[in-house]
Amino acid sequence: DVKVTQSSRYLVKRTGEKVFLECVQDMDHENMFWYRQDPGLGLRLIYFSYDVKMKEKGDIPEGYSVSREKKERFSLILESASTNQTSMYLCASSLYGGLYEQYFGPGTRLTVT
């Protein structure tokens, strides 16, 4: 059974802080993804990675960076948090070559004040 875990369910940070969101998957998946989910906007892809140390920008990468030092772990970094980054952040993983199924973590609700 695939399991994707995220380091925090709820997080409150102040404007300007550096924020780390961690994601770990236990199924040896090559692909990992970070999304943010906002009402009326759905899931928007921030960054994804198809291998260790490899990353590609998604649709809304501005203000974010990522790190993938180990296959099972994918980190999202907010270099200087801003209030417009208040959102639900979802991590997902999938097999390389997998056609349609992404496995999601439970999400981190981040509030930036």
Place this chain on the structure above:
Amino acid sequence: QKEVEQDPGPLSVPEGAIVSLNCTYSNSAFQYFMWYRQYSRKGPELLMYTYSSGNKEDGRFTAQVDKSSKYISLFIRDSQPSDSATYLCAMRDNAGGTSYGKLTFGQGTILTVHP
């Protein structure tokens, strides 16, 4: 214009009703079409998928794809309170390389089935 458009609802129906959820899209390269279900305070989970045009049935759920109209639908028969969730359509093209595995999601439709 968004690549994928989905009516966010919310949609409220009585138990037993037939529910129709829909998405339109603009990218003719999309080949794989999916529906994810997301319960409150959980991540999305894959519910159904189809490749190219046609219908697919799984119990009370039927997914339809009409590529000529760039329109996909999910039908839920005999809806139950346990079907209350957010339903997200998702789709992808057939490209290889580094875009492999990337999905484009709709906005999600919030569905409530009341007893």
